Amino acid sequence: MSKLTVTRKPFIVGVMGSHRDESNTVMKEARRLGEGIAMRGHVLLTGGGPGIMRAVSEGAYLAGGLVIGVLPNDRRHPLEKYPNEFIDLPIYTGMSDARNVINAKTPHVLVALSGGPGTLSEIALALRSGTPVISLHAPPFEIPGDYDFTAVDSVEEALREIDRVLDKLLIS
Amino acid sequence: MSKLTVTRKPFIVGVMGSHRDESNTVMKEARRLGEGIAMRGHVLLTGGGPGIMRAVSEGAYLAGGLVIGVLPNDRRHPLEKYPNEFIDLPIYTGMSDARNVINAKTPHVLVALSGGPGTLSEIALALRSGTPVISLHAPPFEIPGDYDFTAVDSVEEALREIDRVLDKLLIS
Amino acid sequence: MSKLTVTRKPFIVGVMGSHRDESNTVMKEARRLGEGIAMRGHVLLTGGGPGIMRAVSEGAYLAGGLVIGVLPNDRRHPLEKYPNEFIDLPIYTGMSDARNVINAKTPHVLVALSGGPGTLSEIALALRSGTPVISLHAPPFEIPGDYDFTAVDSVEEALREIDRVLDKLLIS
Amino acid sequence: MSKLTVTRKPFIVGVMGSHRDESNTVMKEARRLGEGIAMRGHVLLTGGGPGIMRAVSEGAYLAGGLVIGVLPNDRRHPLEKYPNEFIDLPIYTGMSDARNVINAKTPHVLVALSGGPGTLSEIALALRSGTPVISLHAPPFEIPGDYDFTAVDSVEEALREIDRVLDKLLIS
Numbered sequence: 001m002s003k004l005t006v007t008r009k010p011f012i013v014g015v016m017g018s019h020r021d022e023s024n025t026v027m028k029e030a031r032r033l034g035e036g037i038a039m040r041g042h043v044l045l046t047g048g049g050p051g052i053m054r055a056v057s058e059g060a061y062l063a064g065g066l067v068i069g070v071l072p073n074d075r076r077h078p079l080e081k082y083p084n085e086f087i088d089l090p091i092y093t094g095m096s097d098a099r100n101v102i103n104a105k106t107p108h109v110l111v112a113l114s115g116g117p118g119t120l121s122e123i124a125l126a127l128r129s130g131t132p133v134i135s136l137h138a139p140p141f142e143i144p145g146d147y148d149f150t151a152v153d154s155v156e157e158a159l160r161e162i163d164r165v166l167d168k169l170l171i172s
Numbered sequence: 173m174s175k176l177t178v179t180r181k182p183f184i185v186g187v188m189g190s191h192r193d194e195s196n197t198v199m200k201e202a203r204r205l206g207e208g209i210a211m212r213g214h215v216l217l218t219g220g221g222p223g224i225m226r227a228v229s230e231g232a233y234l235a236g237g238l239v240i241g242v243l244p245n246d247r248r249h250p251l252e253k254y255p256n257e258f259i260d261l262p263i264y265t266g267m268s269d270a271r272n273v274i275n276a277k278t279p280h281v282l283v284a285l286s287g288g289p290g291t292l293s294e295i296a297l298a299l300r301s302g303t304p305v306i307s308l309h310a311p312p313f314e315i316p317g318d319y320d321f322t323a324v325d326s327v328e329e330a331l332r333e334i335d336r337v338l339d340k341l342l343i344s
Numbered sequence: 345m346s347k348l349t350v351t352r353k354p355f356i357v358g359v360m361g362s363h364r365d366e367s368n369t370v371m372k373e374a375r376r377l378g379e380g381i382a383m384r385g386h387v388l389l390t391g392g393g394p395g396i397m398r399a400v401s402e403g404a405y406l407a408g409g410l411v412i413g414v415l416p417n418d419r420r421h422p423l424e425k426y427p428n429e430f431i432d433l434p435i436y437t438g439m440s441d442a443r444n445v446i447n448a449k450t451p452h453v454l455v456a457l458s459g460g461p462g463t464l465s466e467i468a469l470a471l472r473s474g475t476p477v478i479s480l481h482a483p484p485f486e487i488p489g490d491y492d493f494t495a496v497d498s499v500e501e502a503l504r505e506i507d508r509v510l511d512k513l514l515i516s
Numbered sequence: 517m518s519k520l521t522v523t524r525k526p527f528i529v530g531v532m533g534s535h536r537d538e539s540n541t542v543m544k545e546a547r548r549l550g551e552g553i554a555m556r557g558h559v560l561l562t563g564g565g566p567g568i569m570r571a572v573s574e575g576a577y578l579a580g581g582l583v584i585g586v587l588p589n590d591r592r593h594p595l596e597k598y599p600n601e602f603i604d605l606p607i608y609t610g611m612s613d614a615r616n617v618i619n620a621k622t623p624h625v626l627v628a629l630s631g632g633p634g635t636l637s638e639i640a641l642a643l644r645s646g647t648p649v650i651s652l653h654a655p656p657f658e659i660p661g662d663y664d665f666t667a668v669d670s671v672e673e674a675l676r677e678i679d680r681v682l683d684k685l686l687i688s
Binding site: 104139140142 | 270292296312315
Binding site: 176259266267270 | 345353
């Protein structure tokens with residue numbers, strides 16, 4: 001029986017992205033992002049499915065991180081590729097798209113990595129909820145007003161930005 | 173006791189927008205949009221609150237239309253200005269932002285009129301759910317892929333677009 | 345195009361019950377209950393599906409009442425027998441069992457007519473939310489505390505109890 | 517920085533109960549139940565609040581178990597005593613009672629320990645979702661049909677029943 005070590009009351013980092021496979025480059029970025037999150041001792045939270053969600057979960061899982069998947073389905077209604085094989089804690093909601101709200105509200109910081117309208121909804125809901133959002137290749141949009149949103153160009157920059165956001169939480 | 177006449181199994185037109193008051197021009201547009209929807213015999217569905225939601229509801233209500241408000245709160249937890257005074261059928265969810273999903277999925281067609289991240293989340297969720305979206309001054313964004321999204325410049329154009337979308341449903 | 349007349353800001357009466365057909369007697373009771381609700385000018389709200397939900401909707405619809413169905417599915421994911429053919433306003437949630445919360449919170453008064461664990465969950469959620477509950481053949485249970493719950497033995501008694509509850513709301 | 521050890525893909529045991537403090541006896545039972553769950557290496561999931569939820573979380577937390585709290589509120593809307601101080605992973609939903617659905621669907625087995633209508637709704641939703649339910653002093657009710665429900669008289673019996681249910685899952 002495999003074990004992992006978890007910090008008490010850890011930071012939760014959300015990563016949102018498409019359920020479809022993206023380019024090789026983006027999938028590699030997702031795995032490296034997951035690995036970086038796990039190596040910092042943070043818990044990863046995703047939508048628990050295939051594509052980007054699976055790649056980032058794989059990176060975190062194989063690096064010894066704890067991985068939460070907030071699933072759109074429930075056990076009674078199995079959904080192909082949900083949860084992916086790198087989810088430690090599947091949270092079954094049966095709520096379809098309404099589970100996006102949980103993905104947006106729960107993490108201490110959220111990274112949007114590529115994705116379509118589902119990811120855009122999670123970005124918008126996160127901004128509305130006050131969750132800081134870091135965007136790496138996410139759909140562009142413009143909202144008038146002052147929101148905690150940062151666009152970055154690489155996984156390394158995303159990880160530095162995660163550090164910066166969480167450091168602020170430690171101090172406050 | 174005031175009465176109104178409703179078509180059996182009517183079309184439901186959703187209008188999403190900010191809970192804040194917008195410029196005089198936009199508020200007038202919202203009222204005219206609501207009026208136009210009611211005069212076509214359609215039921216109006218909004219988030220049931222203040223600002224744009226109230227203005228469009230006022231237009232529809234005063235023109236004799238039936239108005240549904242899908243509320244974030246429940247009766248046990250009154251929320252100031254929810255429902256506004258032009259809501260016939262308040263649907264209490266107590267679900268906060270998760271009620272946006274219902275606003276996105278229920279209408280036969282959805283008009284986004286101005287608004288911030290809440291409205292953007294409803295646009296994104298609607299596109300994901302296959303609900304046609306008509307945007308009048310809504311936050312700009314870009315999603316790669318083929319979605320049923322039309323940007324318009326005036327209330328008249330929005331109403332013509334509503335007609336066009338619903339006519340297609342009648343035929344199919 | 346068929347029309348119906350609706351009171352402005354009408355009372356909403358919820359009726360919850362099994363998605364399965366019950367005995368002939370119970371199905372007839374459901375239709376009579378729906379008819380009585382519509383004839384009083386109230387809007388009927390159900391879960392929008394088959395069985396008891398359909399029978400009570402049929403009674404209300406054929407008596408010229410407006411019928412709301414709060415559906416567990418969305419248009420993208422059709423669900424057999426949802427909505428039934430007597431629903432005027434299908435509210436699409438895609439939320440599966442979480443839509444029970446809306447059924448429990450929205451009506452001014454809720455009648456539980458037979459049913460299984462789904463109906464029991466709606467009774468419990470209604471009591472928790474302060475919605476008065478009238479039970480006709482609903483699953484028996486006991487909750488310590490002071491809740492607005494009345495067991496009745498017939499449709500006529502249920503309708504009288506609906507009148508009593510709504511009269512109190514008119515006065516207060 | 518305190519650490520704990522977690523099994524990869526652990527079993528999740530839900531414990532539902534009142535947000536109010538119960539008798540000394542019941543509170544002690546809740547703590548012992550939480551302790552027993554943690555000592556078996558299972559993750560505890562509760563509604564994350566005060567009363568029974570806090571007592572069982574305390575027992576699990578102090579015994580070195582990982583504790584998930586599925587909260588009715590979100591960070592933007594702090595709710596007194598949510599999360600309690602023994603929650604490692606607060607899942608913010610902002611969905612009020614709709615979060616009960618997640619509590620009912622996510623655990624591999626659910627223990628209902630005392631409680632009012634909220635707990636009763638979770639029992640009903642769990643039975644509907646196929647989650648096995650173990651009841652210790654929970655509100656009595658009767659649902660016709662064949663459901664996976666066991667009433668027990670003590671914490672020890674509840675823990676043995678948890679073992680029995682989870683052993684079956686290991687085999688199947």
